Every structure is written in structure tokens, then in C-alpha cells.
Amino acid sequence: MKTFYWLVKREFWEHKGGFLWAPVITGGIFLLLNIMTIITAEVLGAQHGINFGASGNLRHVIDNMDAGDMSHVGMALDLAMYSAMGLIVTVLGFVIFFYCLGSLYDDRRDRSILFWKSLPISDTGTVLAKLASATLLAPMIAVVVGIVVGMLQLIILAIVLSFHGINVWQLLVLAHPFRVMANLVGYIPIYLLWALPSAGWLMLCSAWARGKPFLWAIALPIASGLLVTWFDVMGLFHLPTGWFWSNIVGRGLLSVFPGTNIALSASHFMENHGGEPSLDIMNLSQTYSTLALPQMWIGIIVGVALIAAAIWFRRWRDDS
């Protein structure tokens, strides 16, 4: 366990830029853009003599809102928090994608694998530590950064509104920052399981390719997709060609991007629970409904097999 902790720590040392600084900088840019937008809006508003807060109209609107309206305001504020996360998570997707692709290749290329392999560390431990860094450590850091940025975003909004005579705290209590946090943190295990086939595929390519793992990882699924489309192989199984693209090619390459399961689980959720999709798309009961999908479980099985193959190649690939 101690070795595993240090293996993950080693990944963090090496990839501090992607794991820590990328979300921090993205969050910073997000806040900066928001502040600039607000300033522009304020300046434009002042130039055109529009002063929406002071007239008391907005106050009036808030005072007259009923409980249903209030909950919508709360949702909107929650969404403001998620929006910070959205941008960070997109960046995180790219970070994890390229991290997985390089994880078992870069040290073979610069031959530092010979140093790591001179230590009493099992190849299984190494590969699993890299997998955990990609699917647990990186998302956790991103979520923490996302929450901090989301809170700052709320505070900035509240401060701006307070200049317009609107009671900050009255609005803020409508938001559910703790529920948002719980939803985001709670999503990580689902992300891990959902990303498994993709992370496994990328790491397998990384452990196996003698050169250019990126090309192999991309070219093999795309080429097979084209062949399947061309010869209409899926017709044999009475499935549309799109099935192959979304369930094999898409899953293999893109499910390291957080949130790619949400559209699927949202439609599944709607089928089972009826009604319109909750505005609270990250609601845990909705994200965890992915666990009911066969796509999830088949993906997990395939992912475990791919990881096992990556471990085998890590052990025996001999090109140093």
C-alpha cells in the first residue's frame, strides 16, 4: 500500500502540470472571463443609461417569487457552479487522454524505464498506480479546483448583484453548494468505471506501441470503424452502423472525457422515472443510474481485460 501511494505520488510529481496546474489555470481563466464579461456589461449598461437594479424592479421580482421560482433560481446558481466545472472537466479530459497515451510509453522512449525497473516494484503495481492517477487522482484534484472556482464564481455574482441593491445572502441560500459538491465528488467513482475501457485501450497502446502510440490508438478504432461501415458488418447483427461508432470507437477513445455517460444515463433515467430531465443533471441518482446500463458493465469487463493486457506488455515489452 505504501509503495502504491508513492507510485501515485511519483505520477503527480511528473504530471503536476496536467493534474494540478491545468485545472487551476483553466479555473483562473474562467473567472477572469466572467469578471471581464461583468465589467463589459456594467460599462455598456452605464453608457446606455440602463440601471436595472436601482429601479427596484429586480428587487420587486425577487420579493414576489414563489417557492417554485425560488427553486429555479437556486438551480440556476447551481448551474453557475457547474459551469466552472464544465470548462475544467473538458481540459481534464484532454489531460487524461494524453496522460494515458504517454503513461507506459514515455519512459520506454527516454529509457528511464530501466531505472524504474531496477527497483522492486511489480509491473501490476506500476500500471494500476498510473490508472488510479488518471481516473481518481486527476479528477479529484479537478473537482476540488472546480468547487473552489465555483464558489468564487458565486461570490463574484453575489457581490456584483449587491452593488445593484440585491441582498446577497438571500440569493445565495437558494443555491445548494454542498449538494453540488457531493454530486461532483460522488460522480468520480462512476467516471472511473465509465472511463475504464477507454483508459485501458489508451494504456494498452501506450504499453504496446514501439512508436507513435497516438497514431495507433486513434487509427486502429477509426480504421476498423470505416471497414465496418464500408462492408456494413453491423448488418449481420441487425444493428445500425452507428452502433459500432458510438459503442466501440466512441467508448474506446472518448469515455476518458468526464460526463460522456451523462447524456446516456439522462435518457435512461427519463425512460424509467418519466418527466422532464432534471435541471440538476449531476444529481447522483441520475449519474448512478448509469450502473443499470449494460454498456457500463460490458465496458468494465473490456476495460479490465485491456488493463491486464497492458500489464503483460509492460512486463515483457523488450525494446530498451
Place this chain on the structure above:
Amino acid sequence: MSTVITASGLTKQYKTSMALDHASFQVESGRIVGLIGPNGAGKTTALKAILGLTDFTGDLNVLGFDPRKQRDKLMEHVCFIADVAVLPRWLRVREAVDFVANVHPRFNRAKCEAFLARTKLQPNQRVRQMSKGMIVQLHLALVMAIDARLLILDEPTLGLDILYRKQFYQNLLEDYFDENKTIIVTTHQVEEVEHILTDLMFIRDGKIVLDADMDAIGERFIEVMVNADKADAARALKPIDERQVFGKSIFLFDGASRAQLETFGEIRRPSVSDLFVATMKGTYA
């Protein structure tokens, strides 16, 4: 004295060539073995087999382990310096020490820090900011602080200047080596290791062509400097090598009688590099 490595019938076939061709050898504890061979002779493959980094056929026992199956256990007792450029470039000195201290059960942190204190390395310095010589100092400090039974050095001083090279072997001898440890070293700079070796192994085309301790080599191989008038007589004894220096001939004999050779002229022990050249004649032809 216990046996550290027993290899028999070690064979490794690459697509076009035999890297190891039924090589068999033994290494005893407390020895410093030089594994010397021309480029592509199978030195590195042999070391990789011992370290469990490559697959092969034949039997190999290293410290009681099979490197193919028990590599993780084996590496607790074996250290390895491949060549100077294998430390990851992003690694800091402090991180390297922390990491090895926490994953290696036989690492002595105080010892490592004492070795590092003798160098100019700074805790926050990254490998990419170091010269080749400094990288080797770091690697050596890490390795010497590990109480391992077998140390494998594959061209450890390649590309270093002479100061670092001398210091490298001096450190190993003074602060590391003892009768419980074994060192296997491959290098092309034979002159530098010759005086520290206890055993010599020549490898050629995947086969071990010479395997003896240095005393036995001094007994078996004799170099004699012969004046031109006696050269033909000496040649009749079938020397394995002949070269000319200042009008005299230098003959290298394998297993000839010492008393008989003394009649031709001054005899001496051949250097490892002369022995190597004589043994490997025609390798690239």
C-alpha cells in the same frame, strides 16, 4: 562462497540473429566480473536476462530466483545501472531519494545523503539540469545506499570525462564492495576496470569464449617480446597473436610453458585489451 548466478544453455533468438547462443556460466559471491565483448555480442542481452527484462530459453538462477517469474522479489537484492542517461529528466534529487527510500526495503537513507553531501548536487535540482557526470553521481549514491547482493553495471561510465570515470570506480571499491556483494560490469573501456576485476568473461556471438579468474588468466596467457632472430622459433609454438613494436615481435601465447617462453625474451602478463583483441580477431570480418 555461494553462487550468485548459475546459467546454463541460455539462448535468446532475435529475428535475424542469435543474441545468446547456449551460454553457460557461473558467478560466485564476492567477485567483480568483467563481461567484455564486441558490439552486438550479447552482453546487454545477457544482463537483461539476469534482470528479468527479457525472455529467453535455458536455465537461469539468480540468487535463488528465476528472473522470469520472480522478478519483483529478485529486484530487492539486485541493483542496476544501465548507462548514464536513464534517470527520468523531470526527477529532482529530493524526489529520487524520497521515492527509493519508500519503495525499497533495503535502502539506507542516511548513507545516501552522506554520499550526496560529497557532491555538488542540490536537493531541488532536476536531472535535466545536471551534466552526465552528475547524473551518474546521483544514480550511484542511490544504488550504493541499497544493501543489494548483486550490482549490475552496463556501460556505466559511457560518455563521462576521466575524472568522473575514475571517481566512479573508486567509490564503488572504497564505499560499496565487500565479500558479500558481487558486481558484474560491461564496458568498452577495459583499461579502466582491468585492475579492479577478479574475473573475466569474454562473450562473442552469444557464446562465452573465455571465463576465468584473473590469476588463472595470468597463468594461462603469457606475452613475450622476442627479437627478430628468434621470431620464427616463437612462431612455431603457435601464438594466438603477434604484433610488431620497434622491430621486435610481441607474441601472445595461450597455455604455453612459461620456462620455454622465457628463453625467447622478456615475458609479461598481457593486458586485458590485448587479450581481447587477440581473442576477438575476425569478429567484424
